[in-house]
Amino acid sequence: MQPPRGLILSAPSSASGKTTVTLGLLRALAQRGVPVRGAKSGPDYIDPGFHAAACGQPCLNLDAWAMPPDRLRARASGPGLLLVEGAMGLFDGAPPEGRGATADLARLLDLPVVLIVDAGRMAQSIAPLVAGFAHHDAKVRIAGVILNRVGSDRHVAMLRRALAPLGLPVLGALPRSTRLARPSRHLGLVQAEEDPSLGAFLDAAATQVASHVDLDALMDLAAPLAPAHAPFAKPLAQRIAVARDAAFGFSYPHQLAEWRAAGAEVTPFSPLADDPVPKADLVFLPGGYPELHAGPLAAATRFMQSLRYAAQTTDVYGECGGYMVLGQCLTDARGTDHRMAGLLDLQTSFEARKLHLGYRSLRTDHAPLAGPWAGHEFHYATTLHARGDPLFDACDAEGTPLPPMGLRAGRVAGSFAHLIDRT
Secondary structure (H helix, E strand, C coil): CCCCEEEEEECCCCCCCHHHHHHHHHHHHHHCCCCEEEEEECCCCCHHHHHHHHHCCCCEEECCCCCCHHHHHHHHCCCCEEEEECCCCCCCCECCCCECCHHHHHHHHCCCEEEEEECCCCCCCHHHHHHHHHHHCCCCCEEEEEEEEECCHHHHHHHHHHHHHHCCCEEEEEECCHHHCCCEECCEECCHHHCCCHHHHHHHHHHHHHHHECHHHHHHHCEECCCCCCCCCCCCCCEEEEECCCCCCECCHHHHHHHHHCCCEEEEECCCCCCCCCCCCEEEECECCHHHCHHHHHHCHHHHHHHHHHCCCCEEEEECHHHHHHCCEEECCCCCEEECCCCCEEEEECCCCCCEEEEEEEEECCCCCCEEEEEEEEECCEEEEEECECCEEEEECCCCEEEEECEEECCEEEECCEEEEEC
């Protein structure tokens, strides 16, 4: 058996087709019997679900901003071939210097990068673009190029001729295809489990990739992953009930897996199915899309009543969407008010949306969350009313203090921040 190896798939910018190419590669390699698994750079909840569906293996988030280097390397280590899908452009990260960029992962893991270039509106100009990325940082190795959205064989020949003097292998050229577009909403792609056509899409992407990319050459570029071990943060509780359905899909796979590996009992349940809250030491309501399911959630009386009952004796924690459900009222995009659990003095709305986005350094003394955390905020909800004790002291990615985040009341706590790792 070959030792674990890895490769990073990145691009000059967002919207270059990284996700579709990555999914096609994962599916095509899995169909060939290659032990392959995916990872996603940064704080992304949605793409990992597609990675897992494509190759049948759990997908990890590898976050060079939020995860200490030793834990990041330990999470990346594992059997088979690891394909890491980058976020945004290769060198794009948090302000001011781009910390946490996919390039940081390449340096930390010492992995080569395959650059996926949207060549649809380019010809000879592709050469200085790729040359710039190849020579920008000696510690970030561009090992090859995949041309995406090409127009014709003549177009491909022009691109290959322009790139030839650089000495970088062109691993393939994928023609533009409207068949491979995916539905999206305000936080990204529609979640994998909500898409009944996902299997057919993944097979089509695999066929496209296998027909136009040299898979053997791509695998030959992968570099060994060094064995790594690091102590992970202990679970937030011994018995953790985790909401999991279309309204609460934003929990990090690495957190749940590490809690289980440390001996915690993690029990999923579905508020949308009106499941009662399981008996636990902590009830965790992750983020997701409660605003799209506010009516059914408000009508889930067994769930709501059991949540209110559990909060009397059990710690309850909500992130982003889960935080909104712990409040008094959630107003949907149409302006309709929906009664929520009423455990926090909070009212939120999607009628007037505003983007909140960025990494957060967080600290609290509230058990069981006590300590410093690295987290991320990404939502469009507006806070109409929030009263009570704040949960987190917060700074942005540049260390600038922010107003306190979240609320806590008794054993109930929540905020718009998604916790990624203890720091």
